[in-house]
Amino acid sequence: MIDMEQVCYSYQKNNPPILNNVTLHEHEPVIGAIWGRNGAGKTTLMSLLAGHNRPDRGTIQVMGQNPYNNLSAQSHLCYIQENHPLGKNWTIHDLLTMGSHFHAAWDQQLALRLIEAFELPSKQKISKFSKGMKTAAQIMLGLCSHASVTIMDEPTNGLDAEKRKWFYEALLETYEENPRLILISTHHIEEVQPLCESLIVVNQGSISIHQPMEQVRERGVLLTGLIRDVEEATQGAAVIESARLGTTSKVMIDDLYSKDWKAKAQQYGLSIEKASLQQYLVNVTRQQEGMKV
Numbered sequence: 001m002i003d004m005e006q007v008c009y010s011y012q013k014n015n016p017p018i019l020n021n022v023t024l025h026e027h028e029p030v031i032g033a034i035w036g037r038n039g040a041g042k043t044t045l046m047s048l049l050a051g052h053n054r055p056d057r058g059t060i061q062v063m064g065q066n067p068y069n070n071l072s073a074q075s076h077l078c079y080i081q082e083n084h085p086l087g088k089n090w091t092i093h094d095l096l097t098m099g100s101h102f103h104a105a106w107d108q109q110l111a112l113r114l115i116e117a118f119e120l121p122s123k124q125k126i127s128k129f130s131k132g133m134k135t136a137a138q139i140m141l142g143l144c145s146h147a148s149v150t151i152m153d154e155p156t157n158g159l160d161a162e163k164r165k166w167f168y169e170a171l172l173e174t175y176e177e178n179p180r181l182i183l184i185s186t187h188h189i190e191e192v193q194p195l196c197e198s199l200i201v202v203n204q205g206s207i208s209i210h211q212p213m214e215q216v217r218e219r220g221v222l223l224t225g226l227i228r229d230v231e232e233a234t235q236g237a238a239v240i241e242s243a244r245l246g247t248t249s250k251v252m253i254d255d256l257y258s259k260d261w262k263a264k265a266q267q268y269g270l271s272i273e274k275a276s277l278q279q280y281l282v283n284v285t286r287q288q289e290g291m292k293v
């Protein structure tokens with residue numbers, strides 16, 4: 001469904017590339033999370049996939065076609081930017097008209113349900129909406145497009161907890177009804193991870209992890225205990241974070257949270273817990289950047 005091969009991109013000529021030899025393939029319908037620290041290159045990656053920019057090197061295909069300047073490829077795509085450009089005087093009614101005009105598989109029923117659930121006023125200009133209401137309108141556009149490849153940049157920004165829950169429910173419902181490729185960039189990985197089958201981590205302009213979510217979410221072992229016991233128990237292990245307080249040490253290991261680690265923790269008298277996915281990804285990307293742990 002998407003193929004990026006050795007893609008390089010910089011915003012200004014002769015500047016170091018923002019994306020560096022990025023290769024990314026997704027050939028099955030899936031909900032995928034795109035995670036990365038600020039400035040990692042997530043939005044740049046998504047805008048290239050959506051055909052908003054042209055790569056300096058490498059190739060991009062969406063549903064078998066180059067998306068850049070290509071109306072035929074665009075008909076398979078819906079890219080919702082963080083502050084999606086909408087007409088200054090547009091109302092929700094105009095958005096519905098635009099959505100059904102541009103997207104052949106537009107889901108009007110879902111659109112009307114979301115408008116009601118998010119309490120979006122039909123006559124008010126969207127430019128006068130609150131941030132959360134604007135976000136809800138964008139979400140409506142992205143989910144109801146039913147585009148084969150739907151890409152949403154930080155779709156929950158500005159939504160309160162209840163509305164984020166509604167978004168996640170609608171996302172799952174519409175995906176189950178019509179499986180397609182839906183990529184969501186997010187900083188709220190803990191919330192989004194139960195919905196996602198795939199995880200793409202962007203780090204310093206490269207893709208450092210692209211794996212099934214179920215494999216990554218099981219990684220990250222936190223051990224706490226006396227410094228000497230922790231050191232002995234973790235000899236040869238991949239320590240990606242370590243902190244000391246007095247005689248106590250706390251470390252994170254880049255490994256599966258497994259029975260073996262639980263047994264080892266018991267043997268050395270250490271306390272053990274599963275690291276959160278967010279903590280784990282922060283440490284893994286830090287280490288990849290060669291920063292001190």
Ligand SMILES: Nc1ncnc2c1ncn2[C@@H]1O[C@H](COP(=O)(O)OP(=O)(O)OP(=O)(O)O)[C@@H](O)[C@H]1O
Nearest residue numbers: 011012018036037038039040041042043044045202
């Ligand atoms: N229009 C632009 N012109 C020049 N540089 C840009 C432009 N947009 C982004 N950049 C630079 O490209 C790099 C990657 O930015 P990008 O927005 O892709 O990151 P991101 O991972 O989406 O970050 P965030 O999580 O903060 O939104 C940053 O160094 C940023 O300063």
